[in-house]
Amino acid sequence: MFMDAQDLDGLTEELRHVERCRAGLSRMLDAARGNVIIGETVAGDRYSAERLGRHLKSLAKELSEEPEGPPFFGRLTFGPAGSPAASAEHAGRTYYIGRRHIPGEHGGAPVVIDWRAPVARSFYRAGARDPQGVAVRRRFGWAGTTLTSYEDERLGHGEERRSRLLAAEIERPRVGPMRDIVATIQPEQDDLVRAGLDDSIAVQGAPGTGKTAVGLHRAAYLLYAHRQRLQRGGVLVLGPNRAFLGYIAAVLPALGEVDVEQTTLDGLIASVPVRAVDGERAAAVKHDARMAGVLRRALYGRITKPVEPVTVAEGSYRWRVEEDELRRIVDDTRRDALPYGIGRERVRARVVALMRRQAEARGHSTNAAWERRTGRALGPWLDGIWPAVRAEQVVHEVLSGRWAAAGGKGALSDAEWAAVVWERPARTFKSATWSAADLVLIDEVAGMLERPRGYGHVIVDEAQDLSPMQCRAVARRAEHGSLTVLGDLAQGTTPWAARSWPELMAALGRPEARVVELTTGYRVPAAVVELANRLLSALDAGVPATRSYRSDGRLRVTEVAGVERGVAAAAREALELEGSVGVIAADADAERLKAALWDAGLDVGGRLSVVPVTLVKGLEYDHVVLAEPAAIAEAEERGLNRLYVALTRAVSRLDVVHARPLPPELDGPAAGAGSEAGAGSEAGTRESFSTAGSA
Numbered sequence: 047m048f049m050d051a052q053d054l055d056g057l058t059e060e061l062r063h064v065e066r067c068r069a070g071l072s073r074m075l076d077a078a079r080g081n082v083i084i085g086e087t088v089a090g091d092r093y094s095a096e097r098l099g100r101h102l103k104s105l106a107k108e109l110s111e112e113p114e115g116p117p118f119f120g121r122l123t124f125g126p127a128g129s130p131a132a133s134a135e136h137a138g139r140t141y142y143i144g145r146r147h148i149p150g151e152h153g154g155a156p157v158v159i160d161w162r163a164p165v166a167r168s169f170y171r172a173g174a175r176d177p178q179g180v181a182v183r184r185r186f187g188w189a190g191t192t193l194t195s196y197e198d199e200r201l202g203h204g205e206e207r208r209s210r211l212l213a214a215e216i217e218r219p220r221v222g223p224m225r226d227i228v229a230t231i232q233p234e235q236d237d238l239v240r241a242g243l244d245d246s247i248a249v250q251g252a253p254g255t256g257k258t259a260v261g262l263h264r265a266a267y268l269l270y271a272h273r274q275r276l277q278r279g280g281v282l283v284l285g286p287n288r289a290f291l292g293y294i295a296a297v298l299p300a301l302g303e304v305d306v307e308q309t310t311l312d313g314l315i316a317s318v319p320v321r322a323v324d325g326e327r328a329a330a331v332k333h334d335a336r337m338a339g340v341l342r343r344a345l346y347g348r349i350t351k352p353v354e355p356v357t358v359a360e361g362s363y364r365w366r367v368e369e370d371e372l373r374r375i376v377d378d379t380r381r382d383a384l385p386y387g388i389g390r391e392r393v394r395a396r397v398v399a400l401m402r403r404q405a406e407a408r409g410h411s412t413n414a415a416w417e418r419r420t421g422r423a424l425g426p427w428l429d430g431i432w433p434a435v436r437a438e439q440v441v442h443e444v445l446s447g448r449w450a451a452a453g454g455k456g457a458l459s460d461a462e463w464a465a466v467v468w469e470r471p472a473r474t475f476k477s478a479t480w481s482a483a484d485l486v487l488i489d490e491v492a493g494m495l496e497r498p499r500g501y502g503h504v505i506v507d508e509a510q511d512l513s514p515m516q517c518r519a520v521a522r523r524a525e526h527g528s529l530t531v532l533g534d535l536a537q538g539t540t541p542w543a544a545r546s547w548p549e550l551m552a553a554l555g556r557p558e559a560r561v562v563e564l565t566t567g568y569r570v571p572a573a574v575v576e577l578a579n580r581l582l583s584a585l586d587a588g589v590p591a592t593r594s595y596r597s598d599g600r601l602r603v604t605e606v607a608g609v610e611r612g613v614a615a616a617a618r619e620a621l622e623l624e625g626s627v628g629v630i631a632a633d634a635d636a637e638r639l640k641a642a643l644w645d646a647g648l649d650v651g652g653r654l655s656v657v658p659v660t661l662v663k664g665l666e667y668d669h670v671v672l673a674e675p676a677a678i679a680e681a682e683e684r685g686l687n688r689l690y691v692a693l694t695r696a697v698s699r700l701d702v703v704h705a706r707p708l709p710p711e712l713d714g715p716a717a718g719a720g721s722e723a724g725a726g727s728e729a730g731t732r733e734s735f736s737t738a739g740s741a
């Protein structure tokens with residue numbers, strides 16, 4: 047049975063529950079405010095008072111500032127005990143599922159259960175074949191904060207159907223930043239969201255299959271299910287660029303999680319400003335994993351064998367350690383494979399310990415201050431044996447070419463070495479200008495000097511673009527944690543983009559990670575997916591084609607005499623409809639097109655944006671106007687992959703506007719449905735496909 051809002055009695059009862067939720071929320075807010083006052087006065091010491099106070103304040107702030115969204119989106123009614131597949135624990139009970147837990151009155155049963163709670167799992171996973179004890183699953187429809195409808199699936203009676211509310215949510219026009227998908231997480235996505243904390247997973251997902259959404263919801267889930275374990279390390283989300291981070295920024299706070307660090311890899315490892323740009327060849331070598339070996343040798347090559355004893359004078363005494371003892375200390379410490387900086391301190395501490403024994407044998411009293419003094423006195427000797435060094439210094443020396451003669455170039459060929467070595471090296475590391483790839487090298491050395499801050503869980507989006515050296519930077523930060531790695535081999539656009547998941551996961555230090563494929567796309571309509579899928583065979587990425595969940599949407603390919611006028615006409619038409627409009631163009635053409643749109647009287651910057659194609663990864667627009675695909679395809683080595691990314695950004699409509707011939711991989715007969723104009727869909731929208739016309 048499939049019900050809408052017609053069941054008025056039912057709806058009235060549900061509206062009463064909305065009131066109970068509002069009352070519960072205001073009780074929570076009062077309690078949180080009250081606790082701030084109590085917390086500030088009762089905590090035992092100042093430190094815990096401050097910590098507790100901060101925590102309570104942020105909870106109170108969060109609750110009072112939270113936009114008043116729908117308090118719940120689903121309801122589960124479990125069958126009575128004894129009914130088929132009844133669940134003993136939940137038999138006969140009803141639960142409302144929402145974004146956050148809302149307690150009941152006077153300590154009674156909660157009025158809303160957090161979507162991450164174990165029982166809520168059945169909301170996402172139960173089906174007619176496996177009802178998991180659920181008699182009825184109810185989904186609610188809201189207009190803003192007003193409950194307007196619901197629909198039921200009587201799973202206990204074998205009823206399960208494509209939800210209209212679900213379809214409406216997936217097909218809704220997009221405006222503004224990304225939203226959470228808690229109300230409509232699909233079973234294959236839920237599997238990934240709720241995977242265990244120790245599980246490192248790689249997700250190969252076609253465009254729009256919800257990888258980013260899954261990653262963010264997984265972060266929220268892990269923080270809920272393993273809050274204590276994650277308290278120290280925390281969760282890190284890495285995205286491809288700042289535009290993408292801006293786009294996803296609101297999702298986790300909307301789920302009540304404000305403490306997740308979201309940044310780009312460059313942002314994470316930035317230690318010095320980037321002022322130089324590498325040539326292609328230099329960048330390729332610098333991103334190669336063999337550079338790690340070169341840097342390691344350059345760092346550890348500074349350690350020298352002690353060839354004479356070391357002495358420290360104290361009054362008329364001299365404490366002395368012989369060279370063979372010193373050699374043993376240095377060798378043992380190297381074998382311990384500690385970070386370089388810790389190794390240096392270990393050597394110092396062991397020499398001090400030997401001297402202390404001598405001093406005590408002579409009746410000297412030694413204490414911590416004595417140890418510090420003696421340690422300091424060893425400084426000049428230590429600087430000769432195991433010198434203190436900065437990461438930039440090591441990289442500066444390598445790129446200045448100093449280590450080649452001493453066999454420092456390791457596995458690099460002469461040509462590769464020549465590609466990375468600076469033509470005119472700066473005199474010191476302080477005056478060097480660094481490129482983005484140099485930052486990765488500096489981070490590599492910094493990671494050898496001391497362990498970087500580690501995270502309990504790291505989520506990496508668009509991971510197919512990571513270089514082997516970047517993978518090492520990520521792996522260092524997840525050494526004692528786990529990884530969720532999201533990407534699409536077909537969308538790889540960097541010169542070092544991954545060609546295989548096992549290789550990528552090995553570079554990330556998790557060769558054993560399972561690889562899961564997602565192939566159902568929730569963004570891109572079927573007609574557009576079909577066009578993009580044509581490129582797949584040319585990309586040779588070995589990934590399966592996308593299947594679209596969406597039957598709506600429109601594709602139009604228009605050949606024009608002048609791209610600027612054609613794009614302006616398409617954009618103007620697009621603005622007549624609801625939703626965001628993105629004009630995507632080859633980087634070299636973006637500014638010119640923006641100016642042309644201004645000249646045509648269109649307001650760029652509001653609902654309409656012009657985006658250089660290299661910045662569009664991970665983003666989506668309700669309506670995309672894709673300008674001159676041939677220019678995108680020929681602009682770079684992996685131009686066809688870039689074009690594939692651009693083609694898969696549209697939520698409702700894609701206009702391809704071209705003056706030059708389409709790239710041959712894209713042209714040609716449409717595979718399957720939608721080859722000429724007008725395949726009507728159930729929703730009354732039209733898919734159309736035409737290869738000619740004028741704007």
Ligand SMILES: Nc1ncnc2c1ncn2[C@@H]1O[C@H](COP(=O)(O)OP(=O)(O)OP(=O)(O)O)[C@@H](O)[C@H]1O
Nearest residue numbers: 227230231232253254255256257258259568569664
């Ligand atoms: N279960 C779902 N319910 C509703 N919307 C969904 C669902 N899954 C994904 N979406 C929507 O589909 C769109 C694409 O999702 P997302 O950006 O996470 O995909 P992606 O796999 O990361 O795509 P890309 O590879 O292109 O970056 C988003 O608007 C997202 O909100």
